[in-house]
Amino acid sequence: MGAESVWSLDPRTGERRGDAPVAVAADPAAVDAAVRAAHAALPALADRARRSALLRAAAARLHAGGESLVAAADAETRLGTARLTGELARTVYQLRYFADLVDRAADAGGFLDIRTDTADPGLTPPRPELYRVQLPLGVVGVFAASNFPFAFSVPGGDTASALAAGCPVVVKAHPDHPETSELAAAALRAAAVEVGLPEGTIGLVHGFAAGPELVRHPLLAGVGFTGSPRGGRALFDLAAARPRPIPIHGELGSVNPVLVTPAALAEPGAVEQLAAGLVGSFTLGMGQFCTKPGLVLLPAGSVGDACAKAVADATAQVPAGVLLDARMREAFLDGFAARAALTDVQALAPAGPAASAEAPLAVLPGVLSVTAEAALRDSHELLLEECFGPGTVLVRYADADEAAAVLGRMDGCLTATLHTPADDPQAPAWLAALAAFAGRVLFGGWPTGVAVADAMQHGGPYPAATSSGTSVGGAAVERWLRPVAFQSVPQALQPRL
Amino acid sequence: MGAESVWSLDPRTGERRGDAPVAVAADPAAVDAAVRAAHAALPALADRARRSALLRAAAARLHAGGESLVAAADAETRLGTARLTGELARTVYQLRYFADLVDRAADAGGFLDIRTDTADPGLTPPRPELYRVQLPLGVVGVFAASNFPFAFSVPGGDTASALAAGCPVVVKAHPDHPETSELAAAALRAAAVEVGLPEGTIGLVHGFAAGPELVRHPLLAGVGFTGSPRGGRALFDLAAARPRPIPIHGELGSVNPVLVTPAALAEPGAVEQLAAGLVGSFTLGMGQFCTKPGLVLLPAGSVGDACAKAVADATAQVPAGVLLDARMREAFLDGFAARAALTDVQALAPAGPAASAEAPLAVLPGVLSVTAEAALRDSHELLLEECFGPGTVLVRYADADEAAAVLGRMDGCLTATLHTPADDPQAPAWLAALAAFAGRVLFGGWPTGVAVADAMQHGGPYPAATSSGTSVGGAAVERWLRPVAFQSVPQALQPRL
Numbered sequence: 001m002g003a004e005s006v007w008s009l010d011p012r013t014g015e016r017r018g019d020a021p022v023a024v025a026a027d028p029a030a031v032d033a034a035v036r037a038a039h040a041a042l043p044a045l046a047d048r049a050r051r052s053a054l055l056r057a058a059a060a061r062l063h064a065g066g067e068s069l070v071a072a073a074d075a076e077t078r079l080g081t082a083r084l085t086g087e088l089a090r091t092v093y094q095l096r097y098f099a100d101l102v103d104r105a106a107d108a109g110g111f112l113d114i115r116t117d118t119a120d121p122g123l124t125p126p127r128p129e130l131y132r133v134q135l136p137l138g139v140v141g142v143f144a145a146s147n148f149p150f151a152f153s154v155p156g157g158d159t160a161s162a163l164a165a166g167c168p169v170v171v172k173a174h175p176d177h178p179e180t181s182e183l184a185a186a187a188l189r190a191a192a193v194e195v196g197l198p199e200g201t202i203g204l205v206h207g208f209a210a211g212p213e214l215v216r217h218p219l220l221a222g223v224g225f226t227g228s229p230r231g232g233r234a235l236f237d238l239a240a241a242r243p244r245p246i247p248i249h250g251e252l253g254s255v256n257p258v259l260v261t262p263a264a265l266a267e268p269g270a271v272e273q274l275a276a277g278l279v280g281s282f283t284l285g286m287g288q289f290c291t292k293p294g295l296v297l298l299p300a301g302s303v304g305d306a307c308a309k310a311v312a313d314a315t316a317q318v319p320a321g322v323l324l325d326a327r328m329r330e331a332f333l334d335g336f337a338a339r340a341a342l343t344d345v346q347a348l349a350p351a352g353p354a355a356s357a358e359a360p361l362a363v364l365p366g367v368l369s370v371t372a373e374a375a376l377r378d379s380h381e382l383l384l385e386e387c388f389g390p391g392t393v394l395v396r397y398a399d400a401d402e403a404a405a406v407l408g409r410m411d412g413c414l415t416a417t418l419h420t421p422a423d424d425p426q427a428p429a430w431l432a433a434l435a436a437f438a439g440r441v442l443f444g445g446w447p448t449g450v451a452v453a454d455a456m457q458h459g460g461p462y463p464a465a466t467s468s469g470t471s472v473g474g475a476a477v478e479r480w481l482r483p484v485a486f487q488s489v490p491q492a493l494q495p496r497l
Numbered sequence: 498m499g500a501e502s503v504w505s506l507d508p509r510t511g512e513r514r515g516d517a518p519v520a521v522a523a524d525p526a527a528v529d530a531a532v533r534a535a536h537a538a539l540p541a542l543a544d545r546a547r548r549s550a551l552l553r554a555a556a557a558r559l560h561a562g563g564e565s566l567v568a569a570a571d572a573e574t575r576l577g578t579a580r581l582t583g584e585l586a587r588t589v590y591q592l593r594y595f596a597d598l599v600d601r602a603a604d605a606g607g608f609l610d611i612r613t614d615t616a617d618p619g620l621t622p623p624r625p626e627l628y629r630v631q632l633p634l635g636v637v638g639v640f641a642a643s644n645f646p647f648a649f650s651v652p653g654g655d656t657a658s659a660l661a662a663g664c665p666v667v668v669k670a671h672p673d674h675p676e677t678s679e680l681a682a683a684a685l686r687a688a689a690v691e692v693g694l695p696e697g698t699i700g701l702v703h704g705f706a707a708g709p710e711l712v713r714h715p716l717l718a719g720v721g722f723t724g725s726p727r728g729g730r731a732l733f734d735l736a737a738a739r740p741r742p743i744p745i746h747g748e749l750g751s752v753n754p755v756l757v758t759p760a761a762l763a764e765p766g767a768v769e770q771l772a773a774g775l776v777g778s779f780t781l782g783m784g785q786f787c788t789k790p791g792l793v794l795l796p797a798g799s800v801g802d803a804c805a806k807a808v809a810d811a812t813a814q815v816p817a818g819v820l821l822d823a824r825m826r827e828a829f830l831d832g833f834a835a836r837a838a839l840t841d842v843q844a845l846a847p848a849g850p851a852a853s854a855e856a857p858l859a860v861l862p863g864v865l866s867v868t869a870e871a872a873l874r875d876s877h878e879l880l881l882e883e884c885f886g887p888g889t890v891l892v893r894y895a896d897a898d899e900a901a902a903v904l905g906r907m908d909g910c911l912t913a914t915l916h917t918p919a920d921d922p923q924a925p926a927w928l929a930a931l932a933a934f935a936g937r938v939l940f941g942g943w944p945t946g947v948a949v950a951d952a953m954q955h956g957g958p959y960p961a962a963t964s965s966g967t968s969v970g971g972a973a974v975e976r977w978l979r980p981v982a983f984q985s986v987p988q989a990l991q992p993r994l
Contacts, residue, residue, distance in 0.1 A: 489938065493928060
């Protein structure tokens, strides 16, 4: 009985690349070995200077190996070398950004979040001397995403933030890019060895069964996940059902609605600019972004009509492309067709297969249109759910009440966007309505593109996320820490972290 | 069909107090009404000045009504008026403490945790202007504890911290003190009305079935729980199984081990002082504290023998008392007997019934002793689990390795305590070993008594807590908030919170 082989696939054809598998699926013993090796690295990671050195060394190695990493990722995802070069640069920046946070962790505002109290026996109850600091949770399991082979995968934000916190990681590779995963993991492990940390600081496992095995492992202390609602919920349920439940920070899905007010379309050129921006955003990376704007509230009437037409026209100009894998392609085409088949839904641009000799699995993006009245019907709930891929739904509303009713039906979202002039007296009320269900609220612009920044929030109410954490930006580190208060411990004996 | 009556009981006899029930159990409609009324109060609570006014008004009313509150609580719990007067003072202080935090919420270090980024289009990825702030989660369900009729019940830390965050609450009263719960809820609701907030800001429900009903309610956004591992886990499972899971911050149980090194017993008088401190701590409030020291690692040998004897002698001096209810009494007596019945376990002071005419349900505290070698046997696992009530287990260790092995077997704990001189070269290693499984690590002293302070951590790895949150101290507010980033929102339109 040999181990199950893991092959790299060509997303244009769905066929195997190369003559040999790139890895083997991890059986339970292999998962156990990876978790134990990571756990053994925990004490070494307590050295904060070494952690930031690791993150910087990893950044340097990924940067140096950029050409082969991007080539592998493009062969496995067909996201294009321009996009992938940018994504790798983002990933390198992200590692250095977290290294800086590690260096500043003990400062005011740093993630060690040091709080102190002096003794005051006169209070009720009396107060002892207290020193509160954040300790690493333990081994973190990271589930790589299909759509970001670097930034949300092996060397991505979950890995970087966990290492920054002092937590070793075991990454479950995504089957859409096993070769890229192996290359990136090798770079991270070499960086660990370079700075004197155990190789086991970063583990990598392949294969579907390795996921549940990882989440159930007694030594696992937390999980980061980016992926589908179905997969994420299954892992969430496993994490909650453990004898000792562990936190799972999952990012599962998001509709990312955009509200366009009539006033936003009033200026000359506004209609064309909005249409171009929207189409650029929802077809970026073939719509395979968790922040893709999947529902756009457009006013009814002639200006809205003109905007809808401009969106349809711009969409028709977008060339066909391939999705990350055959399953995703099928889910997109089926999902788009199911929405298009609902009564009173109009396909302004029909998504569909667009096979070529080179890319038999290519598809064209699509746009649907529906009135808010119809979108609010119970029978049309599907329109308010995410359809991953290059498609969006224009929802034409008659008045503010209708727009508010649609927003009120939204599940938790990563983002929500308002297009209206800054002097719109209703703007604060709309922003509050968006903040009620979203983790990031944009005034103008488009939600695709997530900055790595101190004030970023990439999360939101369920199913956007399974916790209040963020998976992008400085606060991401906080997910992998737990506070401990030291009471009456002499300063010389307090841990230096 | 009338609603099920809720009676106040006398813990000395287990019999009903008074001629009439003090409340009725909430049926599903009553739970729904309470949650909806609380949800309707959410917008009004956005006014931060009103929130701190509410907390102060509640503190003033509880203080003013102290005599009747303490009388009711003593009749229902028999914790004694001295203890209950202190607990009420603590609760009043806690409300004012959170009011101060609300006033300072937007300052640096305040719980709104405001983070900002300026735009920098030159970064990879480009950075927009960002403003990140914490918004209230929504309606919070609070499960009151049996053992603190004020500080961890209707007007307790979960309620105060949730209101501070801007979250209305629905409290599930504990059946051990329904009359006290009604009085406290009336005071809180009157305070709400006094400051111009809806009465529904604070809801109260009674009855076992109201608990699951509350956790399953679609409008509930979070849960605070203090109680048993069994009850807490059941609610945790319900919260995780919801179509939209919600966070549950539960405090379920803790052994709170104490490590006494040989050096700690070397000074003249140290043995007696340690014994007196331990017995005072584990019998305080009849051992009905989540922070009760339930396991004490004492060195083998003659000094340890002397200490064990001093503990037994001091325990024999403790008068009998009643536990909070008949079920708790039974669980304690059964739990103590089961541990005492294990091979090689010695009862230095046997816990048992101590009925008197006035208090037929009274019990005496107890102390068990066992070698570390025996305690580490798989058959003796029970000794490493919490036994709620006035009992503790002395574990006699031969050397540091044995002590470390016992600590290594500990489940998550709220506290862990080290007794050793400050110049013990092993002290930092022991402190690290304790911090690996505890939320609060004490150097000397005793874990009972939890200060309301900025740097407090009252939580710990599961089952001490079901999250990384704290249920006591300033950070408790953070459990009821979620971050939202506002991107490119003009300053005038950013929410003022």
